[in-house]
Amino acid sequence: MKELTLLASSPRKIRQTNEIAALRALHRADRLSRADLARILNLNRSSSGHIIAELTAAGLVREVNEEKAARQTYSRAGRPGVMLELVPDAVFFLGIEIGVEHITATEIDLRAAIIRTRSEPFDGPAHGVEEAVRHAIALACSDLSPDRLERCEGIGISTPSQLNLNGTIHSAPLLGWKNVNLIELVRQSLPFQIPLMVENDANAFAIGAGYGDRPIHAGVTLFVVMESGVGSGILVDGILFRGGHGLAGEIGHMQVEGAPAKGRNLEQIVGLTNILSEYRTVTGRREATFEDFLADVRDRVPEAVSIAENWAKALAYALVQTCRVIDADRIVLGGSVAQLYPLVAARLAAHMQAAQDMNFPLPNVQLNAEANFGPAFGAACMLHQRYLSLESNRFSEED
Amino acid sequence: MKELTLLASSPRKIRQTNEIAALRALHRADRLSRADLARILNLNRSSSGHIIAELTAAGLVREVNEEKAARQTYSRAGRPGVMLELVPDAVFFLGIEIGVEHITATEIDLRAAIIRTRSEPFDGPAHGVEEAVRHAIALACSDLSPDRLERCEGIGISTPSQLNLNGTIHSAPLLGWKNVNLIELVRQSLPFQIPLMVENDANAFAIGAGYGDRPIHAGVTLFVVMESGVGSGILVDGILFRGGHGLAGEIGHMQVEGAPAKGRNLEQIVGLTNILSEYRTVTGRREATFEDFLADVRDRVPEAVSIAENWAKALAYALVQTCRVIDADRIVLGGSVAQLYPLVAARLAAHMQAAQDMNFPLPNVQLNAEANFGPAFGAACMLHQRYLSLESNRFSEED
């Protein structure tokens, strides 16, 4: 939680605020002239010029290569502006996902574009925290040259766990962890000082998926991740809503009722484990995969369709209950089980409509298209977001 | 929703920001010296002095009357600071609640202290919106002298209704309104221009109840109002969370399950109407009041206790479901039905404990003590809050 008092500004702080604002504007727009920037930030063109000069000197912004700019014709009269862009490789950020079955590391640049992603199998529950951290750091940093590492401005880590607001892990049942100060562990394994953040995997996923939106979606978005477990993250105007203890959006254990539910919770009905189990039972094929199931639903095989229908009904129930509380205007479904959604979208909508009051606006439900926007990417985005904020240590350093 | 871009600051904006910060600090602390303020705002003492000089000239701040200051002995060495305080009657704010059975108007001063509250019966459903507005304005403004009215810095109105984010009323079933631009109606009935805000009554209640906290409660608080209907408002670090369409916290229609519920929603079980109806049925007394019921629960009359037990169970269910989504760390119960809470607090806690996972921290549940902190007070607080923010029109005016 941030300071509740409005922070006072000093002359130097103004410049910092404006530089941040400029970087954010450039991130959103990709390319802007100094005059564009002045308009966006409500600044004088001369001030905009000064700010850009400072950012250019810092190596974060550059003028777009003229030859590359393809000499397009300009629509308006007047001298055309010189386009500016972020210097992608000025800095970079690492995101690591420590999962139950694998570890993934993602590198993003100043534009928040993915540089590369690497993943390796890792049996989380079989190893301890220290082992996991060692593997994760090795995967993320092993082949980075020292001078490149120096430009790393943060590492974010996501795990399937409940964390306290101070960043310590309260419990991670899937990994068998309890009361772990992951940040401290990582800090001690690193030969250098660097901003670190930890986040629940669903929350990290939400941040990553929301980071794709440009302009940032104004409003409340619920990102639901469905694998074996079900979690969700809530974004309010592009900012993660963490709740009072950092556990907001933990809807996996929400009670679902109605005909097929019988007092089970959301995860037990909608999660991959149950879907597979039900599908294998009705087909009698013990090796059947989720893809087989999807294919059968597509082919309108009655048994599969029936399972899908129950899935839609239970999910609709939980989504409506959730929207009664946070009034989301958009719901994004992710995780492998979400692939079922396009096949039953109409049914889900009908169930939601039936469950909700007439005059309560229903949220826009959509599938998270880009599969590589995983928790690792989201964890990296958290530090990108931090870098383009007043908490950035670009300032504390030079002070 | 606010601008997503970080606003750039200009020299003049700094002073405005700092003046706001000073006013907020004084509101929170009641009394501060210039040096105290400098420490709180991270400013130089000289800057603090300049800011206070400007605020004093504007008539918003004054030095505490020396004689009144009771000549207390000072603990520390050094020259004692001159205490500063807000000038209570520099400005004032009006809050109006248009309810189903009555209209209430509350006046608060710059310290957010109640000056007076007036209420009169009003049969909302029987009259139209225009009639309600006329009554409300008459009640609030009738005996205010013109020169006093000039110092009114805003009117807030709360109604039992669902509103859109732009402030128009989407529907108010209890009053029979639909698609009403209440702000516009009020503006047209006023002979002067003034900031106006509308809010749902549960949200207004939440703001008012949260405004009593000083220091502002950091975290997520759920304020539940239980009368005939059940509504709630969510405060995040003292700021109202409105949701994607302004309907966050509308938990009255949340589905509640379990033995006694049988597919009914929260309001139908926990609301005053149902409690009274059940109580009258079991006792056979058609005239029995809610106070009779409370007395019987206190006396452990089995039939009453059983109703109370079901009430606690259903409420616990809904609160746990809600906390899975927003992870509130505090829940405040208000409205007349909340008086039942102290009698079944232990049962409610037990039910919540049973419904929630072991390692999910339970929120602190408490009764809203001060009964006069109603929606009208909250509506007034909304404008107080606005006045002590950058949206204040103290600035747009003088520009």
Added chain:
DNA sequence: CATAATTGTATCCTTAAGCAACATATTATC
């Protein structure tokens, strides 16, 4: 009573934004 500590104010300094003017580059127009 001397000293340390603290406050409020006055003076000077620094930072950074605004403003106006100007050179520059492009489109629009006759």
Added chain:
DNA sequence: GATAATATGTTGCTTAAGGATACAATTATG
């Protein structure tokens, strides 16, 4: 094609506002 119109980026000057320092005033401490 020449000229006007328009937009951009830069430069020099002005202004607003916080910071630093010094100093007088006021209290506690030994």
